[in-house]
Amino acid sequence: MDTVVEALRLKLGEDAVALAEPMSGHTTFRTGGPADIFIMPKSLEEVKASIEILQKHQTPILVIGNGSNLLVSDKGIRGAVVHIGGRMSEIAIDGETIYAQGGVLLSTLSAKAAENSLTGLEFASGIPGSLGGAVTMNAGAYGGEMKDVLVSAEVLTKELEVKSIIAEDLHLSYRHSILPEEEYILLNATLRLKKGNIEEIKNRMKELGEQRREKQPLQFPSAGSTFKRPEGYFAGKLIQDAELKGKSIGGAQVSEKHAGFVINKGNATTQDILDLISFCQQTVFEKFGVSLETEVKIVGEF
Numbered sequence: 604m605d606t607v608v609e610a611l612r613l614k615l616g617e618d619a620v621a622l623a624e625p626m627s628g629h630t631t632f633r634t635g636g637p638a639d640i641f642i643m644p645k646s647l648e649e650v651k652a653s654i655e656i657l658q659k660h661q662t663p664i665l666v667i668g669n670g671s672n673l674l675v676s677d678k679g680i681r682g683a684v685v686h687i688g689g690r691m692s693e694i695a696i697d698g699e700t701i702y703a704q705g706g707v708l709l710s711t712l713s714a715k716a717a718e719n720s721l722t723g724l725e726f727a728s729g730i731p732g733s734l735g736g737a738v739t740m741n742a743g744a745y746g747g748e749m750k751d752v753l754v755s756a757e758v759l760t761k762e763l764e765v766k767s768i769i770a771e772d773l774h775l776s777y778r779h780s781i782l783p784e785e786e787y788i789l790l791n792a793t794l795r796l797k798k799g800n801i802e803e804i805k806n807r808m809k810e811l812g813e814q815r816r817e818k819q820p821l822q823f824p825s826a827g828s829t830f831k832r833p834e835g836y837f838a839g840k841l842i843q844d845a846e847l848k849g850k851s852i853g854g855a856q857v858s859e860k861h862a863g864f865v866i867n868k869g870n871a872t873t874q875d876i877l878d879l880i881s882f883c884q885q886t887v888f889e890k891f892g893v894s895l896e897t898e899v900k901i902v903g904e905f
């Protein structure tokens with residue numbers, strides 16, 4: 604591992620490469636053990652250089668954004684985490700077109716769109732993820748999804764080519780795109796919005812924020828919805844009907860406010876959360892014959 608770290612630090616600088624970095628500091632669940640190597644690139648070139656070095660040394664790679672959809676093992680992650688975050692968060696606006704780097708937060712991006720009287724991203728203002736994570740999973744809320752506004756994405760392929768792909772070819776569907784299966788890293792994206800009325804845009808964002816605060820347990824760490832919507836059902840309703848609201852294992856709890864959220868009551872481990880997830884899946888299956896699939900991505904060493 605020493606040679607990889609040395610090569611990475613030589614290329615990116617000392618401050619861009621951390622060792623044994625606790626993932627609890629990089630996930631909205633606030634759980635997860637250490638990543639062996641944690642890399643924070645500042646540019647496309649640095650992402651490419653990092654991947655090249657990691658591939659050369661056969662080091663496993665996990666790309667993350669804001670960690671708002673991740674459940675990381677308590678034992679942590681062997682290999683390297685590449686964090687596309689605040690250091691890669693530039694935004695440029697040209698008329699109704701927005702170009703942004705993968706690390707920008709959706710909240711920042713939608714605020715910027717609103718300031719420029721651009722409508723179409725209001726749905727995303729309360730979503731905690733990065734643009735990279737949001738495109739990868741076709742993030743959505745309140746009737747909107749990334750698919751509605753995405754024009755194209757610039758990605759780094761595993762062959763280390765930078766490629767521009769039109770949105771249609773990314774096959775965005777409910778919480779899905781081809782990025783993970785193709786192992787594409789999202790570097791930046793182009794979105795198309797529409798000119799609107801700044802007051803109306805801000806009011807809509809405010810209204811959605813209020814709805815979210817009213818319905819979702821935002822005061823506790825979580826990764827948003829724990830499960831996807833099973834076809835024809837709502838995960839939260841199924842879990843509530845299975846009388847699991849408030850069910851706790853260790854520090855993990857099925858939120859009393861919204862049963863579709865598993866929350867960290869303060870001292871949860873990832874194992875507590877996983878045990879509670881399994882308990883919900885098993886109970887809901889036994890009672891209603893419906894399989895709940897996690898929306899949250901489970902990663903690391905088990």
Ligand SMILES: NC(=O)C1=CN([C@@H]2O[C@H](COP(=O)(O)OP(=O)(O)OC[C@H]3O[C@@H](n4cnc5c(N)ncnc54)[C@H](OP(=O)(O)O)[C@@H]3O)[C@@H](O)[C@H]2O)C=CC1
Nearest residue numbers: 668669670671672732733735736737740742783788789827
């Ligand atoms: N609607 C809502 O209220 C909520 C929505 N969400 C959504 O969950 C998603 C999580 O976003 P975020 O927190 O940034 O992501 P995370 O850091 O949680 O990463 C989740 C996965 O996304 C992929 N990923 C993230 N960034 C990139 C990138 N630049 N290039 C390629 N793949 C990437 C990786 O998948 P892999 O390793 O498979 O490539 C990663 O494991 C978003 O879609 C977010 O909007 C989350 C919470 C609430």
Ligand SMILES: C=C(O[C@H]1[C@H](O)[C@@H](CO)O[C@H](OP(=O)(O)OP(=O)(O)OC[C@H]2O[C@@H](n3ccc(=O)[nH]c3=O)[C@H](O)[C@@H]2O)[C@@H]1NC(C)=O)C(=O)O
Nearest residue numbers: 744745826827828830831832837839840843860861862863
């Ligand atoms: C939080 C996320 O996204 C959220 C997004 O914010 C909201 C708002 O649009 O709609 C989805 O939640 P959801 O499927 O739980 O939708 P909600 O509208 O909250 O609830 C659906 C239905 O279930 C019922 N419901 C919900 C919670 C509960 O405890 N009990 C219950 O009966 C509600 O009354 C409603 O009739 C997204 N989740 C998924 C998996 O699709 C996320 O992706 O992480």
